[in-house]
Amino acid sequence: MTTARIVNSNDRWIDDIVKISEIGYWQFNLKSKEIKWTEQVYKIHNKSLNFKPTIKNIVNFYAQDDIIATKKLIKKNYKNRNNFIFETKITSVKKEEIYVEVECKFIVNAKETYLVGTLKNITNNTNKAHILVKESKQLEKLIDHAKIDRKSTRLNSS
Secondary structure, three states: OOOOOOOOOOOHHHHHHHHHHOEEEEEEEOOOOOEEEOHHHHHHOOOOOOOOOOHHHHHHHEOHHHHHHHHHHHHHHHOOOOOEEEEEEEEOOOOOEEEEEEEEEEEEOOOOEEEEEEEEEOHHHHHHHHHHHHHHHHHHHHHHHHHHHHHHHHHHHO
16 A cells, blocks of 8 residues: 655655746735745746846736736635636737736735735747637638639529
8 A cells, every 4th residue: 555645845846847837836915015936937927036026017027908907806806715817918028928827816814915826828828729710710711712702603604
């Protein structure tokens, strides 16, 4: 019989999984406004570990509409402490568009309230989806054009 072991966060394979999956962890203290990022979040934002994440300097990565929508989501879910997920786009310092999925949860203890979550780079999947949509629209145009050509051929042969 095999006994289960508690996984230690220092285990090397956990670090490898985090790097492969491109998922980072972050936390935001709602009282002190302190923000903490794991190394993967810095990587997704293309920032060095010397960068100090604050509300003032991270809003530059996001479009104004996305910031407004995110604030609404936070307010909506804070009251009932609901978890929530959304997708947004970051514009990195290198002007690259990076699509991310953000999963959020409120953690409340006697002294502090935190909004914590994961940040996953979904750029590859999003780009593939955009390509599929574009190709699908092109295919629809070809099919519509083919139908028009067939109708005009029938009319001309009468």
